[in-house]
Amino acid sequence: MTSIDLNSDVGESFGRWTLGDDAAMFSSVSSANVACGFHAGDPTVIRQTCRSAAQAGVTIGAHVGYRDLAGFGRRFLDVNPAELADDVVYQIGALQALAAAEGARVRYVKPHGGLYNAIVSHTAQAGAVVDAVKSVDPGLPIMGLPGSEVLRLAEQAGLRTVTEAFADRAYNPDGTLVSRSRPGAVLHDPADVAEHVLRMATEQSVRTIDGSLLKLHADSICVHGDSPGAVAMATAVKSALAGAGISISPFA
Amino acid sequence: MTSIDLNSDVGESFGRWTLGDDAAMFSSVSSANVACGFHAGDPTVIRQTCRSAAQAGVTIGAHVGYRDLAGFGRRFLDVNPAELADDVVYQIGALQALAAAEGARVRYVKPHGGLYNAIVSHTAQAGAVVDAVKSVDPGLPIMGLPGSEVLRLAEQAGLRTVTEAFADRAYNPDGTLVSRSRPGAVLHDPADVAEHVLRMATEQSVRTIDGSLLKLHADSICVHGDSPGAVAMATAVKSALAGAGISISPFA
Amino acid sequence: MTSIDLNSDVGESFGRWTLGDDAAMFSSVSSANVACGFHAGDPTVIRQTCRSAAQAGVTIGAHVGYRDLAGFGRRFLDVNPAELADDVVYQIGALQALAAAEGARVRYVKPHGGLYNAIVSHTAQAGAVVDAVKSVDPGLPIMGLPGSEVLRLAEQAGLRTVTEAFADRAYNPDGTLVSRSRPGAVLHDPADVAEHVLRMATEQSVRTIDGSLLKLHADSICVHGDSPGAVAMATAVKSALAGAGISISPFA
Amino acid sequence: MTSIDLNSDVGESFGRWTLGDDAAMFSSVSSANVACGFHAGDPTVIRQTCRSAAQAGVTIGAHVGYRDLAGFGRRFLDVNPAELADDVVYQIGALQALAAAEGARVRYVKPHGGLYNAIVSHTAQAGAVVDAVKSVDPGLPIMGLPGSEVLRLAEQAGLRTVTEAFADRAYNPDGTLVSRSRPGAVLHDPADVAEHVLRMATEQSVRTIDGSLLKLHADSICVHGDSPGAVAMATAVKSALAGAGISISPFA
16 A cells, blocks of 8 residues: 545634634545535635635545534434435536536545434434435545444445545444543554554554454545644644655545 | 516414415415515425425425624624624524425525615625525525615626516506505505506516606515405406416525 | 413514514513524524513513424434533523513523424433522423423422413324324314313313313413414414403413 | 713623633633624623623623624624614523522623614614623613614613723724724724823723824723733733722713
């Protein structure tokens, strides 16, 4: 492997509120999960994000979420599958038009936050996301957690799937993420994060929270963009990969 | 003239709230102004409306509005032009994706309510709407009031324009609409409305509120869909046109 | 027993959208669950509803819900308890001010829809509602399902509780409601509903879906206001109670 | 004069988005304009802000605004006066309940952003704000621009008025604010701001943009809290006032 995809959430500002340093992230990642207005991102923020991504040569994905600005799309919402599918189509279409206005295209779909977590196991909502993507463009890949319901159903439906790992999250020996409520769940030291990512990219494995090594194939690695140290972390990751002769380039 | 376009606002329900009898309107009109979610219409309502319109052979237009659900997009909002343009692109794109999921396409853009009224004279907001439509698809016509800023700028920008007249509104001798605050501004009798429309379609003129006749060319005639007598009115108009040998067919 | 409280959901219109015939319901019920703006009800609707309720001598309760206009507050939302408590305080306060502006007062709190259902068993969210009510006014009773977590915790906290039964819902032999997905779950015939209510009021029992009789004490009986036959049903209930010499009067 | 009131906008975070450093501002100001949820501030943010204000001994005011989260309440919205009044009552009531839950009270009302600017001259909207405040509590003062319609109408209605000046804004010789579009409209140097405020507090005058001195009485001075240098500026103002023997204390 001589290249790996790094993805990050961007376009999460809204109106007067700024979140993340998208410009800085664009110099480190190859894929941008752009908020679509339901959990974050207003049309002007979204369009500017598409413009910056296009200028930086970063691939644009639709970061679709629950309709919940107040909760930033992080809270499970028991929306029925048919309505969820329509919500997802709406968001992808809105992003497509704003991207096109900047000469860019939407290349993949990555569910956000509470929806991302729900469709690891919630079959009906997972199916709704798959239906939505298929109805918009069967050529659009879905990015998600390895082993999740949404990726299983996407494959069944003939969609391309993109698995991802998390640069700053600790793994259990069974490959699931350590719950955020447990100590050590989130890696904060840029050097630790860089080592974590390097192992994913070069050995396709992770060191789990109990110290063992676990095989883990990921087509893309998620680098968070909205924490205080996000830019430093992304820079450390980029630098470590460069040192190992691994380039950062889009999966798509 | 052997045919005329009738347009009506549809897709204006939202969540638990139902507005208008879209199914009935589809049997009388040829063009459907579909709400795009900012003033009315949730993704599920929008998609069902696109499906019904497609089944009825009715042309779909994007009824874009201010971001103001509480005010139904009827209140002037002093949004700056760059943001307004992005809001319009977002709405058109969302509708395009939902229409496409139902095998249909968006064929024109008609601004709604407060925005419609503002861009009769508000040059900056009118320009924003034109910029938005052009950036999405320079082939999309804009529907608006004859003589309005938005149609003037649309023509300058090389966009096709579609002029409309109102089936149930009285006109002043100078071709402007009689203000709703004045008596007689709105026609309520289906027979009066049918006669009004017939004159528009056959003579390209209207009888004004002072009784004189005024030349008025309209590519489309708007029939309101959300009033109690809307369906009866649309039926009367359809019947009167049929009696005069005029078919109802999309401008597009 | 010579009197019983009937409650109904009102104030559920929003902006351009009208729902229910509140004026008609006010002539049949004694307690009004007024929407507070999070699932339905804008400030103008809420205030007008308070005015009408006050004029009709109907007691006002705060019908607090999840922040979810698009879902009408019917979808479970996994909001954390501390935030839910604040959402509830906010809604009660807003209603209190609008009621006071019309010379009226908020006399009780009834959670709505998805929240109502969740806190039958969701202890953390139930506790949040109790905390919220207590922090606003420990004298405000909470209305809910007999045997629910929210009423259990309310009692523990020293709040007054008000149990309710449903005029148009069938009961299982264990006292739970028959799921809406099963046939016979909802009673549609005004005569059946009237008989159901009469038995609740006179015998404090219900005939369950399998035909047996079940003891059921309810301080209030909920009559739905937003279905097509709502007014006819409420009128039938009122008439049946009058025939049995039972007056309709507020629990509060 | 041995004391002056300093006020600042706080509680303007929303969900995932943080704005301003409220804790720092509380150590410099005596009055806090707390967002009420329509332009900014969710219930949890609002309650925490009330708690912090109460702990710091800072007076709480209701910073009411247009219903426009996407525009942060800065855009003029042509809402009709009756609805605007209800929107204002709703917001004040919500804040009152959250403040009360923290053992605090709302002591004044200050309109925000686009509404603040509109009711300098828009008589109907100004009257709506006055009506709203009066209907909630005729003892609540309204804070606004000296000479504005809203203060004129408030006085007519028997409400107490509180005039304010702006610490970081340049004035025209006629006492109006220099438009933000002109150079020099906003003072950025903490030393300049401190001098500006000191002159307001000690001489009740301001040096205008053409260098002349203008008499200007203000009951309170607004220090902005959401700019990058806000805290430094507030600290400089506090220090300058202390050096002149002037204490900072609430007008209320």
